[in-house]
Amino acid sequence: MPGDGYPDWEAVYQDNATWVYRTIYARVGNRADAEDLTAEVFLAALRPLRLTASVGEVRGYLRATARTVLAAHWRETLGREITSIDDIEQPPESEQAISTAPQRVAGVLGQLPDNYRRILELRFLQGRSIKESAAELGVTVANAKVLQHRALRLAAQVNEEGES
Amino acid sequence: MNTRALRRYIDDLLRGRRPKPFRPDDFEAAQIRTAIELQAARQESDAPRPEFLADLHRRLAAQQDSAARPAPKSNATRRNVIVGTSAAAAAAVAAVSIDRALIDSQVAEGGNSEPQELTPSTGRWVRVAASADVTGGVMRPFDVGSVIGFVRRVDGKAEAVSGVCTHQGCRLWFDAPDDRLRCPCHSTSFAPTGLVVTHQLPIAPTPLPTLMVREQGGVIEVFVPAPPNWSA
Numbered sequence: 001m002p003g004d005g006y007p008d009w010e011a012v013y014q015d016n017a018t019w020v021y022r023t024i025y026a027r028v029g030n031r032a033d034a035e036d037l038t039a040e041v042f043l044a045a046l047r048p049l050r051l052t053a054s055v056g057e058v059r060g061y062l063r064a065t066a067r068t069v070l071a072a073h074w075r076e077t078l079g080r081e082i083t084s085i086d087d088i089e090q091p092p093e094s095e096q097a098i099s100t101a102p103q104r105v106a107g108v109l110g111q112l113p114d115n116y117r118r119i120l121e122l123r124f125l126q127g128r129s130i131k132e133s134a135a136e137l138g139v140t141v142a143n144a145k146v147l148q149h150r151a152l153r154l155a156a157q158v159n160e161e162g163e164s
Numbered sequence: 165m166n167t168r169a170l171r172r173y174i175d176d177l178l179r180g181r182r183p184k185p186f187r188p189d190d191f192e193a194a195q196i197r198t199a200i201e202l203q204a205a206r207q208e209s210d211a212p213r214p215e216f217l218a219d220l221h222r223r224l225a226a227q228q229d230s231a232a233r234p235a236p237k238s239n240a241t242r243r244n245v246i247v248g249t250s251a252a253a254a255a256a257v258a259a260v261s262i263d264r265a266l267i268d269s270q271v272a273e274g275g276n277s278e279p280q281e282l283t284p285s286t287g288r289w290v291r292v293a294a295s296a297d298v299t300g301g302v303m304r305p306f307d308v309g310s311v312i313g314f315v316r317r318v319d320g321k322a323e324a325v326s327g328v329c330t331h332q333g334c335r336l337w338f339d340a341p342d343d344r345l346r347c348p349c350h351s352t353s354f355a356p357t358g359l360v361v362t363h364q365l366p367i368a369p370t371p372l373p374t375l376m377v378r379e380q381g382g383v384i385e386v387f388v389p390a391p392p393n394w395s396a
Contacts (some may be wrong), residue, residue, distance in 0.1 A: 009228055012257065021212040023208075029200035032182035035216050044360075044368060046224055068359050075342070077185040082197050087319075094262060105205040122194070122200035123178060152174065157196040159201070 004054050009046050015055075016062055017042070019093040023063070026099030027070055027083035037073055054089070063092040067073035079086045108159050123148055166192060174199050288387040289378065298322060298384060303338040303345065305357055311388045313375055314338060314345065316356055322384045325358040325373040345372070379388040 006012045020041055025034040045065040049058065067085040074081045090097045105125075107156045115137065122133040134144035169186035176183040187194055204210060208298060292306035293315055303314040305327060312327040312335060327336050327345070334349035344361050345354040352363040358372030376387040 001318035002205075009224065010221075013224060016218070017217055018212055021216075022210045025210040025212075026204040029177050030182060031180060031213070035212070035220075038216075038359050039220050042220060042224055043227060047227060047368070048370065064357065064359060068355050068357075068361055071355075077183075078191055078193070078196070082193055083200060099204055099210070100199040100311070105201050108201075112325055120202060124199070125206050127178075127206060145335040149171070152195050152199060153191075155202070156191065156198040159198045160194045161269065 005051060006055065006058060008158065009049065012046065012049065012051075012058055016059060016093070019098055020062055020066055022098045023068060023092070025065060026101050028073070033073065033133050036102060037069050039067075040069045044069070059092045063097075064139060078079065080119060104159065104162070108155050111158050112151065112154060115147060115155055119144065119147045120155060171197060178202050238366050253280075253336065284316070287387050287389040291383050292324070292386045293384045294380045294382055295379055301343075303340075305338065308386070310386055311375065311386065315377065315384055322377045322379045324377045324386050325354075325356070325372040326375065328372075329369065329370060330393075331363075331365060336372075360389070 006015070017038070021034055021038045024037045024041075027029070028034050028037065041062065045062055049061070053061070063085060064088060069083055070083070071081060074083070088097050092098075109120060112120070118137060120132060120135055122128045123130070128136070130141055130144055130148070133148075134141045136145070139147065166188060170188060173183045173186065173188075173196060202287050210322065230313045245396045248340055290308045290311075292308060292313070292364070293304050298315055298317050300305050300317055305314050305315045306312070307327075314327050314336075315320070315322055315324040317323070320382050325345075329336055329347040329349065329352055331347065331351055331352055334347050336345040336347055338344075339346045339353075342353075343356060345356070347353065350363070350365060352365065352369055355361050358374055360368055360371055363369055378385050378387075
């Protein structure tokens, strides 16, 4: 066999755990689910893994397993596919394959009215509390909540339009 | 509409908690998708915790350890169980034993249970469907005697997987709304690619073998092994 494979399962894990986790995190948005699903991918994929496979084949296999695991997660929790891991040309460990969220988000935010864009930046991108965000924007907490809900609704509309 | 559940879901995402399941409608799903992207775009938020990586490493080591121990299991016994249950099962066994024979020989070489391609050394191309009948999103079943399977189209190209469960040889059916192949015997399910999606068995069954496919003159053909008494 060509010498471009992995020596053992531990090497497979060390080399691929981070991009698999990040790929999933970008599609579930929270650590608890990302950790569970990443564990599921490796527990399912490593046992039957053939070490004669090349690095590229192993990564393709891990991405395919992650796709299946993520699809099952959405069916079980929300009954529909919210996000997916697509077939792509780029290698699975590349930034473009891991997540396109930053580019997409920048595109969406740029199309929102100023106060909508700012509340989403504060709450999501900067992780600020509703209270801090309200103070920053000079509105009441109740107003900030309403603003956030409306901003997310509009962002979702813009995002879906960009999709189709 | 499920405004309260949606708000709670978004709130959980923002607080870094595990969100709770509910049944969102289209627009709620779109908002969740956007919230996830916003959350994932946060700087430096997506690196795995070292504690998590170390813990998963331990779990994998334990799993690999138990897998390394020789498990006394005989395929012959399993097959005997199936033989004689019904005509349908018998037909399925004919197919699975071909799968098994090929998989087993490859397992012996490399301990591999990744999806295998069935590549019989002697065999023939058999028509399984008209090209026009295999369109996007459909898994079209076929049964040519020695091989039972499903053919579908992926990016314009025809692909086929075995239609026999890798656990005990039961015949799979295609659950179109869920886009998966289901086994009626032990509720195992497979993705159209052949990968296992769900199972309730102590050991995960192997993925479905893929079959060699070619398409020409408006016809899709699968390469099937010659039957034992085949001579031509």
